[in-house]
Amino acid sequence: MKSSPSATCFGIVYLIAVSLVTGLMSRGLSSDPLPWDHAWSEGLREEVLAAGFEVVDTSEMRRLVEEGRHLILDARSMQEYDMGQIPGAMPLPIGDFEDHFLGIAPILSPDSPLIAYCSSAECDQALILAERLREAGYPNVKIYLDGWKAWNAEVGP
Amino acid sequence: MNTKILRGLIWTARVFVAGVFLYAAWGKILDPRGFGRDIHNYQMVSDGWVTLTALFLPWLELWCAVALLAVSPFRRSAWWLITGMMVVFTYAKISALQRGLDISCGCTGSDDPMTWMGVAENLVLLVPCVFALVCDHRWPTR
Incomplete structure (x- = not known):
């Protein structure tokens, strides 16, 4: 036509x-x-809090890593994970969630304490991962919002 | 090139591109808040525009896909709009990667991370768009 x-x-x-x-x-x-006046610029922190997740800062994260009770999950890609990660963190890239989750699920229980993180406070992958975990029946998720960049700068690899 | 083969290629481009856009639109229509977050993460538009874009863009994708599939007087308009959207999306992706933004792509309503592979996928999808934009006018298909 x-x-x-x-x-x-x-x-x-x-x-x-x-x-x-x-x-x-x-x-x-x-x-x-x-809402028309939704404050997108208020940032991810407000969105994480509004979604009901607890935010962990770097000093608290360091304490939790040393304590060793939490399972730390890295939401970044495998390539980024392989270049450096928080000690003890397991990879769970959101781009390949299903496949990696199958390997992690056997060591989880519904009340397992989890911490998700990605690169920095600008990335939303940790929030997405936390939401997916909650949907999968694992609601006890904290988010280390400042992520790998802050950890690497303040604590080191 | 044989007109029959050409029309077959145009028809294939229509179905393929329409399928991709229907799939992409549906996820965003179901989750406008998530799509709004994806748009905001690109840091290219102000808050008020983010909300409007999150509500409007998925429906534009959907209606353009429908216009491609239907025997529609709007098919050429749909090809222009889809090609324009693909150019804008590709520019946004390249810009985000160059600025080092570590964000989700937001392309199909999924949570796929932003990669140069995603830019390549956009460029591949642009090929049938431009091809059909040029040819569907000269050798119209039903």
Whole structure:
């Protein structure tokens, strides 16, 4: 079906308008609508806290690592994990969650104390991992938000 | 090239690209908050625009995919929009990688990390888009 340039332009405007209307309708029909004034810039920390996870800072993380009671899970890619990780951390990259989780699940119980981390306070992979673990039935997850970069800078590899 | 083969290739491009965009759109429509977080992580738009984009963009992907699959007068418009989106998405990915942002891609509503492989995938997907944008007009398919 051939179309003239003006028909193509009309089609573009039409598709954009229909998408806007359906997007707004889906928000209106949602049981948990996205607020217009949602403060995305307040950062990941607020989002982690709002999701109900406890945030661990570097000094607390160091204490927990020394204590050895928590299972520490690295949400970064295997390549990043292999370049350096927090002592005792196991890799659980979110890009390949299912495969790696099969290897970790046998040593977990529903109340196992877990800590997830990724690269830095700018990455959201630790939060995503924590949410996945909670969905899988492991709700006792803390998040070391400052991640590997802060650990490497303040404590060392 | 034989017109029949050409039309077959255009039809394949339509189905393939529409399938990718339907799959990508669905995950984002189901989780606008997660998609908004992905958009914000790119640090390219302000908060107000993040919310609007998170609500609007998945539906644009969906309707463009539908227009590609249907015998639609809007198919050429959809090819323009999809090609434009692919260019913007690819630029955003390259920009994020160059700035060293360690974020999720947010491409299909999944949690795949950002990699140069993802940029390559975008570029591969751009090939059928540009091909069909040029050819679907001259040798229209049903």
